[in-house]
Amino acid sequence: MIPIAGKYSTFAPFYDVMSGEYPVYRAGREIGIRALNQLPGTQVLDIGCGTGLNFSLLQQQVSPHGIIVGIDRSPEMLVQARRRAARNGWANVILIQADATELSSTDIGSRITAQGGRAQSDAVLATYALSLMKDWETAWANMVSLAAPGASLCVVDMQKPVGLAATLTPLAKAACWLGGSNIEAHPWTAVERDCADVKAAATRGGHLQIRTGTYNTET
């Protein structure tokens, strides 16, 4: 069996077509990114950015003059993200290869500024990424350390469907298993715990959970 990191390396060129984007997962990222409500000119950090499926939606918010920073541990996923940026003529995308559970905000901050960005971002999001990380709480703490005071934070991730859609649980579990995600991780609970003004949403029978909030420096 291919380990999770290996899966994303091997299947990076096929990720966009294999990931169930249009029938299922696009809906979650659209809700989350809309809720971020970023102004043109701001900087957004996308943790576990993969092939950059969030980038076109983020561009609609931060352009012109804004910056998108994508961090992923897989060089092969970043190759796809870089191609997407080049194909679309997005010169404002900064890509950094790093493990989100091992980030040092000083190191990442200086790598971002070296490429024309700012050390701290006005918004930080993770879509379908934290549930892959065994130590997602550390990745969350690292996300927060790269957020500017008052930044918007957003987590979009997966759980078992609920209500009538619960009949689709085997399908949802299979999708998460294939992608290496822990369907029981529920990483959006960190937004509920650590943020103020939390907006909560769910779609696709509750399978996709979206939480957005403002980092609460008083917690």
Ligand SMILES: C[S@@+](CC[C@H](N)C(=O)[O-])C[C@H]1O[C@@H](n2cnc3c(N)ncnc32)[C@H](O)[C@@H]1O
């Ligand atoms: C399911 S994909 C989601 C990609 C993208 N966020 C999206 O919404 O399409 C998960 C991504 O998280 C990355 N990833 C997993 N563990 C990571 C870690 N510890 N640090 C950084 N990236 C990680 C994988 O390489 C992969 O690109």
